[in-house]
Amino acid sequence: MGITLGLIGFPAKHSLSPWIHGAFMDKAGIEGTYTIYETKQDDLEQQLKKLKMHGIDGFNVTVPYKQTIMNYLDDIDDAAAKIGAVNTVLQQNGKWIGYNTDGLGYQQSLRTAFPNLFSGDKHVLILGAGGASRGIYYTLSQGEFPQVDIANRTKEKAEAFLPLKSDRTDSKVIDYKEAERVLSTYDLIVQTTSVGMKPHVNEQVIKLEKLSTHSVVSDIVYQPIQTQLLEDAEKRGAYIHHGHAMLLYQAQAAFQIWTGKQPQVDSMLLDLEKRLR
Ligand code: ATR
Numbered sequence: 224m225g226i227t228l229g230l231i232g233f234p235a236k237h238s239l240s241p242w243i244h245g246a247f248m249d250k251a252g253i254e255g256t257y258t259i260y261e262t263k264q265d266d267l268e269q270q271l272k273k274l275k276m277h278g279i280d281g282f283n284v285t286v287p288y289k290q291t292i293m294n295y296l297d298d299i300d301d302a303a304a305k306i307g308a309v310n311t312v313l314q315q316n317g318k319w320i321g322y323n324t325d326g327l328g329y330q331q332s333l334r335t336a337f338p339n340l341f342s343g344d345k346h347v348l349i350l351g352a353g354g355a356s357r358g359i360y361y362t363l364s365q366g367e368f369p370q371v372d373i374a375n376r377t378k379e380k381a382e383a384f385l386p387l388k389s390d391r392t393d394s395k396v397i398d399y400k401e402a403e404r405v406l407s408t409y410d411l412i413v414q415t416t417s418v419g420m421k422p423h424v425n426e427q428v429i430k431l432e433k434l435s436t437h438s439v440v441s442d443i444v445y446q447p448i449q450t451q452l453l454e455d456a457e458k459r460g461a462y463i464h465h466g467h468a469m470l471l472y473q474a475q476a477a478f479q480i481w482t483g484k485q486p487q488v489d490s491m492l493l494d495l496e497k498r499l500r
Contacts, residue, residue, distance in 0.1 A: 225254030227277070228481060231270065231292075232285030235261040239498060240283055243474045243491070250486040251478075255280075262288075271295050281313050281481035283474075289354065296321040305387055306358045311477040322480055325355065326362030328473025329443065333411075335472075335489070336464055337439050340411055346370040348402060348409040350428050351416035352381040355443060359415060360384050366391030372409075374402040374429070376416075399429050406433040414442040419450035427452040436460040443469055448499055467495050 226248070230240050236259060244257040260282075262270045267288065274282065284292045289308040293299060296309065297318035303309050309321035334341055347368045349360055352375035364371040366389050374397050375381040381396040388394050397405070406412070406429070418428040424447055431452070434440070440456035445466035453463045471488040479485045 225256065226280045226482065227256055227258075229256075229258040229260050229274070229279060229282040230285060231260045231262055231267075231274075231282055232288060233261055233263055235259050235285060238285070239470065239495065240474060242498070243471060243495075244478060246491060247474070247478045247484075247486040251482060251484040253482055253484065267291065275319070278317075279314060281311070281477070283477060284310050284312060293321060295319065302326070302361065306361050308354060308358065310473070311480055313480050322477070323358050324473045324476035324480070325469075326358035326360075327476045328471075329359045329413075329469045330362045330367070331476065332468035332472040333439075333441065333464060336468065337411075337462065340439060341367060344369045345410040346408060347372070347411045347413065348397075348406075349373045350399075350402070350412065350414045351375055352377070352384055353415065353417075356415035357384060357387070359413060359443070361387045363413075364388035364392040364394060368392060368411075370394070372397055374399050403429050403433060406431065407435040407438075409435075409438060411439045411441065414440070414444065414450070414452055417444070419452055420444045421446045425451055427455060431455050431459055431461075434459050434461050438462065439464055442466050445470060445499060448496060465496075467499055468492060471495060 230238055241257045248255050260270055289310055292309050299321040303321050303323035306323045308323055311322040311324050313320045345368055347363055370393050372395050373381040385394055416428050418426050439462040441464035442450045442453050443466040444450050448465050457463050475488050
């Protein structure tokens with residue numbers, strides 16, 4: 224039968240994870256299945272009981288259960304506990320252990336595309352302070368970057384992130400107007416809000432007039448792949464980083480937790496892009 228993997232969430236039917244993990248299993252020479260368990264809130268408990276009974280080896284968790292799932296786990300990895308969300312569960316000797324690979328996946332996708340960002344004292348600005356942003360902020364503020372600032376429409380939500388950072392990283396909250404003013408001081412700008420996502424494709428969260436051509440602008444939105452913000456950044460001569468890479472690398476990190484194997488993902492980027500278009 225091989226390894227049994229899956230995804231629990233709602234909606235989840237159209238997820239690309241079965242394709243991604245199917246390809247990983249092929250690459251790693253591992254037999255197995257990756258099944259989508261699209262589950263409504265009222266059926267969640269029952270569904271989890273079934274998965275436990277059948278001894279599922281591991282599964283991903285997506286909206287709206289990344290927090291709720293924590294009530295059903297036997298153990299939670301430190302980073303996931305701090306982030307307050309779990310997207311990957313490993314079964315070990317009948318126990319369920321929760322992890323969060325969103326931030327790591329994002330960081331890895333960035334490291335692959337722009338290794339130079341990880342040397343020297345690079346300054347980072349994160350736009351947005353929602354669920355996706357929290358894992359990214361946690362990961363980037365563990366010491367790889369000396370400065371990771373956050374701008375968000377609702378300031379209090381960004382301020383609530385600050386205790387997540389390590390002592391090796393400084394951090395402050397600014398507003399979007401300030402972000403526009405001091406934009407040229409950042410080497411990396413990470414867009415994590417839903418602004419620019421289909422169907423609001425003509426919107427962008429900040430203006431890029433002060434953007435430096437040396438900077439990288441990264442958008443975690445992948446529908447569309449080329450957001451208005453990235454289009455603007457590219458026109459201004461800056462470097463751009465598309466969101467779909469994060470999807471592959473967070474899956475790679477989950478696959479490694481389940482199997483110990485780290486399949487190559489670079490060759491899948493183009494294919495993923497085609498599937499998303
Ligand atoms: P996710 O889990 O995808 O990150 P979320 O938790 O709902 O989603 O967070 C959405 C993010 O997009 C937040 O940063 C939100 O800003 P607020 O915290 O101020 O709500 C941001 N966002 C959504 N719509 C926005 C808009 N029209 N303008 C500015 N920011 C917006």
